[in-house]
Amino acid sequence: MTIQKKSLVLVDGSERSIQTVNYIKDFMPVDENMRIVLFHVFDGRPEEFRELEQAPTCIDAVSQLQNQEAEQKAAIWWYLERAKKILTKGGVPQQSIEIKLHLRKDGVARDIIEEAKNDYSAVIMRRRGLGALRRIILGSVAVKLLQSIAFIPIIIVGQVPTNKKILLAVDASPSSRKAVEFIGSLLGGHGYEACIFHAIIGLGSMAFKFPEVNAPEFPEVGMPDNCIEAFKLKTARLLQATKDTLLLSGFDSGKISEKIITGAHSRSLEILKETEEGGYSTIVVGRRGLSKVEAFFMGRVGHKVVYGGDKFTVWVV
Structure with missing residues (x-):
């Protein structure tokens, strides 16, 4: 593109x-x-x-x-x-x-x-x-x-000093694919380093919590190993498709890395943590996620990254 x-x-x-x-x-x-x-x-x-x-x-x-x-x-x-x-x-x-x-x-x-x-x-x-x-x-x-x-x-x-390291937070949404194509078209062939990142949310984080003191809470839900592996396999295909797009755009294969986090309580917090620990200065997120709820304002994950990643540069695509 x-x-x-x-x-x-x-x-x-x-x-x-x-x-x-x-x-x-x-x-x-x-x-x-x-x-x-x-x-x-x-x-x-x-x-x-x-x-x-x-x-x-x-x-x-x-x-x-x-x-x-x-x-x-x-x-x-x-x-x-x-x-x-x-x-x-x-x-x-x-x-x-x-x-x-x-x-x-x-x-x-x-x-x-x-x-x-x-x-x-x-x-x-x-x-x-x-x-x-x-x-x-x-x-x-x-x-x-x-x-x-x-x-x-x-x-x-x-505010973070600029470098050519990008954290590309992806999911299977059209908005995320658009973000990958945008990055590839704009930055491909110019020596940038990209980490393709996805966090698989843990089932425990999806349980409803009631604010009332005496109200019951749903028990923590465990995710079977075979279920985790199924999610990882699906995500691996997503990351490979993303990598292929970047390669076709001119990114160096040696400068593309991939990372999958499982059991995440918050995708946005995992994105910010990885950005900090990996020394990235720029985060790229899609504007809207997969669910209709995430279409309000912009995707919940992207929204939280923009607000929480105050020292990083954030691209909202």
């Missing part, structure tokens, strides 16, 4: 956004098809102040606001040019980078969503603040983007 390598990079004028730009410089493969759009939504003056421009008593105040707006816009342009220079010094051709300073129209999140519909292959953004996504409030720009931009992958840049 060939994809258009056009990335919408969200920058807000902060030093944390510079980390996003550095991630692109250090991680993304550079070729002649690469295109990066550095995108900033500029608020400017609030609408209510614009309505006062014709009021004689507000001339001085409006003039001060106009001057302040011009200074802010100049500062943002300087910042965007700085981000562009970081990319060009990293080897990205100057003609492959576009700067867009967008005047806010319908709201920051809505304007970003509309821009993302213009033939982009991915949206790249930072985590908000030091507490990352698990501390953001419902309704924030980051949450709105995760909820609404389901038509292209979202890359959420974390």
Whole structure:
């Protein structure tokens, strides 16, 4: 599968956004098809102040606001040019980078969503603040983007120093297959190392637990060895199909590893544990899992990885 390598990079004028730009410089493969759009939504003056421009008593105040707006816009342009220079010094051709300073129209999140519909292959953004996504409030720009931009992958840049090691968390869902194809098309042939990872959930973790103090609980359910082996065989076929896709995309067979965890209480925790212990900087998950329940917002596993893996970069495909 060939994809258009056009990335919408969200920058807000902060030093944390510079980390996003550095991630692109250090991680993304550079070729002649690469295109990066550095995108900033500029608020400017609030609408209510614009309505006062014709009021004689507000001339001085409006003039001060106009001057302040011009200074802010100049500062943002300087910042965007700085981000562009970081990319060009990293080897990205100057003609492959576009700067867009967008005047806010319908709201920051809505304007970003509309821009993302213009033939982009991915949206790249930072985590908000030091507490990352698990501390953001419902309704924030980051949450709105995760909820609404389901038509292209979202890359959420974390704090861990970038390397070319990827943990590819897979299942048998169409979303997971799409993630594998996306990674292969974008990164194949550029020397990346990939671990194909799957956690088989333990039956005990599926028992219902009642919060009431005196309420009974279902007993722990054991999984017979032959049942575990059946799951492992099925998963091994899944991992082999994933590996074949990566090989066809140009990944080196010596840089592809596979790992199956059995009896997991939480797939997301196992993914994060493996990422930490294996020294991976980037996690790739499908947006939706196999069940209808997991289609809410995005897959439960992907959701927990995004929120819990605050220091890692997470690709939601």
